[in-house]
Amino acid sequence: MKNSPGTDFGERMLNAAASESIRHLFSKSESVEVSIRCFPSSKLLQGSIDNFKMSGRGLVIRRDFWVEEMRFETDAVAIDFGSVLGGKIRLKQPTQAIAQVTLTEAGINDAFKSELVVKRMQNITEPALMNLSGGEPVSFDEVQLKLLPENKIQIFAKAVLPNNTVPISMTASVAIERRRRVSFQNPKFEPEAVPEDLRGISEILTMAFAEILDNMVDLDRFDLDGVLLRINRLETEGDKLIFSGYAQIERFPNAGRK
Known part of the structure; x- marks a missing residue:
């Protein structure tokens, strides 16, 4: 978890809860960085946050599928403030995020x-x-x-x-x-x-x-808990295969689902 020098207590609390939730999407991970922006912090009391970003490297999905890098970023999101006090994040409604997923030749x-x-x-x-x-x-x-x-x-x-x-x-x-x-x-x-x-x-x-x-490679077979990936384009770049699209986030993941 990374925090900017001006991050206040509300954002730190959100980042901690989000990092714990996102970590449970993956069987393994080299790094997962989460950043949630809420300014002024008083908006958190109404359950409004400005921006949510996630960046992960060396991720393993369902114990077998290696992802070199995954990123997604949302616009404004409405959350249940009471869930944050309990160390979790609950969305008031589903949200979309722009997403990018990078696979390597070795991982494939x-x-x-x-x-x-x-x-x-x-x-x-x-x-x-x-x-x-x-x-x-x-x-x-x-x-x-x-x-x-x-x-x-x-x-x-x-x-x-x-x-x-x-x-x-x-x-x-x-x-x-x-x-x-x-x-x-x-x-x-x-x-x-x-x-x-x-x-x-x-x-x-x-x-x-x-x-x-x-007929084999369907993203729905590699589902993430509460996160549905949809891809608009792909491109090969050296030994990497890069997907760009969006993530439909229905809910933040539950602990134990990997």
Whole structure:
């Protein structure tokens, strides 16, 4: 928690309560900085604050999903002053904040190893895949994603069939759909990384994997307690994937929800 030199007792009390609440959004965090502005402080008695800012680094959501940085900032917010006296913050009505979320290439690749994501890529029974595997389920593993300029990505993985493992390789563009889903668009098979004798089957498996991936990343699956994220745009920048949008804050989070 950071306080400016002129921060008075009311703001310090708000900052302390907000920091404690925000901390419970995450399984782990390297740092969480909260700043609440209320001037003059007498407005707090009416439950009015001017501005709320949060900045966090090294955040882990639901124990598996690493966020390099998350920021959001609101305009004026109405709160229940009585809740502050109890060490909590209760909103009188939901509020919106501008938001920015930064993921790293390494963090994304770690997410592909998480239990939630691995389950989505195991024992797939799509008819097109089972035709290649003699009627047996197909799995994908060892996924490695590389961020490229101009909102493009490159992905390498392995398709596990009953009697064979086939490397797959693709490029695609990433975009946002309906402000909450990451879409992998215009997938293209990249044969150079695949042995020549496997390229035919690898191309089919790659396109099937691209379809599975395109239906996998929905922000609502990574919900934060009381905070709904919506994304307007994204961009790749070196080894970072940066989302910009807004956060719908229904309530301040409760302790214990991570």
